[in-house]
Amino acid sequence: MDYGLKHNRNRTIYTNEKKIADAKAREMLAAYLPSIGINSSLDNNLKVQQTVIPGGIFGPNDIRVAFTKKINTNHTARIDQTVYDQSLLIGLKANSYNAQQATLNERQSEETIIYNIGNAYAQVFVYREQLHLLGENLQAYQQQQGINALKVKKGVLLQKDLDRISVDYNNTFAQLKVAESNLILCENQLKFEMGYPLDQPLALDSISAEKLFVQVSQHPVESGHLSLDNRIDFQLSKINAKLLEIDQKRIKATAMPKLTAYAQYGAIGFGDHPGSAFSTLTPYSSVGLKLSIPFFDFFKRSAQYNQAKYKSLNAQEEVKINEDKFKIEYLNAHTKVIREQSNLENNRRNIGLAQAVFNTTDLQLRKGTTNITEWLNAQNALKESQNNYLNSLYAYFQARMEIEKAAGSLKTFYNDL
Incomplete structure (x- = not known):
């Protein structure tokens, strides 16, 4: 995220937009300065x-x-x-709002970069975790293939049982190859969001799921009243309403004499x-x-004023709509992140139980107290719990980014990491 905030090309665009707003303010002021x-x-x-x-x-x-x-x-x-030109004087009031708008757009760009990198990294992390789990499953299948191949030679095990293990092994191997391909795609997406050269390798620190989960859990989601002023897009909608209101007054002031x-x-x-x-x-x-003193431009000015008037009214209604919209987004995001956190904790416990069942079944198979069908069932149950865990892991990180976005606290979340 730190790299992306410095190198993402959108940051340059919004920095230039801020400079444009500053230049526009100077242009408005120049209209009231002497001209030679x-x-x-x-x-x-x-x-x-x-x-x-x-x-x-x-x-x-x-x-x-x-x-x-x-x-x-x-x-x-x-x-x-x-x-004296009242329309110019009113227009000068827009300068401060234009500057605020440019600053907020720049901050919104930073939040978008943080959000996109967070989601992209979560995908990379989940695929890495999937590769780790698939590697462990492949190793288990390989061990059983070796053991049961000897049993088939000795005539104590049917070939079809060995084939069932080989089928699951091949399916797991195919899943591993797909996961490797998906990991490359996600790493490329992460590079793009960071502004990192696509033709250069990206070295990411290895971190266990347990450690990452603990790190994120150290910053719990706070429940409470949403402060809409933390939402940059809400502030932008209010500034837009103010600018349209100023434009409405400016058009009306063009009817006044100019000296x-x-x-x-x-x-x-x-x-x-x-x-x-x-x-x-x-x-x-x-x-x-x-x-x-303008006399005969009333109809043109009246039409322009009415257009600005209704644009201003629509912008004010948009602010009210956004107020309810953002509250719903926050409530839904809060409900979702609590649900996904609960699902993740349940699936983390469940994968531990499935692993314990598989270990017991594997030991029983070695001792000859169970059959290969029970072993395959335990392995499939473990794989299912692993898939559920991976899905809930990504869903939780995605929901966590959504709640930070809905609360307008993405920058705070980034600073606390």
Whole structure:
């Protein structure tokens, strides 16, 4: 898990998402900061426009005159500052929620990595345990094959009894090969969840089922009231509702006037060729306020507002639905983990009883006080109890990860391991 939290590629994605949220916050803030622009233009009036001065002002006839020259240049530097824009002010409130959302997504990614690695490791562990048990069963069958082969030669045992042992041996051997293949598949899945190179061997510490069970049992499942604030997905649903509520208010605020201040400084030049247009620049400057009042966009704004309104209402309902949903998930997960823990303890005891019965039957067979049928029945009962134990072992570890996920305590569980 520690390796996966450092190398899983999803971690990089959510780290980048957090950086995107930070950049988005700066972008929103920049809309309320001064903006400076420099513009420069060069116009070549191929045919200079003329203006008519009516007759009677400078003489009895109309006078046609041009108020510009063939080449003119204009250079301006302008600074604009938003003085008041309610929609921008409301939008700035979303910055903190966007940052929280990115942080929670990153934490949720960590929990997902812990959960997936936990399940993948449980599968690897169970298949390792199965290989161990199948190896012991094969050894028992091999011993009986050797003993009973001699009995068949001596004529004290029928060939069909030896064949029955060989059939069970072959079936167990086939199961072992399947388990070996499944172990390789599960190890590859574990590598993927860890972000470990698939072409490199993964060295896992050997640990007995008893020791692992004791380690996990040292952190008992606590029963009690679920704190929904521990669930990251619940916090995310509340933040999403807040963001949609802010968007609704922002759209409504676009109907309010906007006030902008500006200051500009420039120079303009005229000439018959580009050189003279640049050498005869005349400076000018101005400051002012610009008031923008929207009048005829009501229908568009109203449609956008209604969309945002119902999205916000749906998000609020989603929060309420999630509240009940997550409580049910926790109650079901709590019931399941208690049940699976009980099943595992029963199957652990049962495998011990089946092993004791098999050992007694095996001893009786050696002494000649029982037959091969009883021995095979005891061996099959042992195999059945082993399968039940393996199934309950995996089901318990899976249920344990589910209860930690439902309680929102996967990170705490990982830290306590």
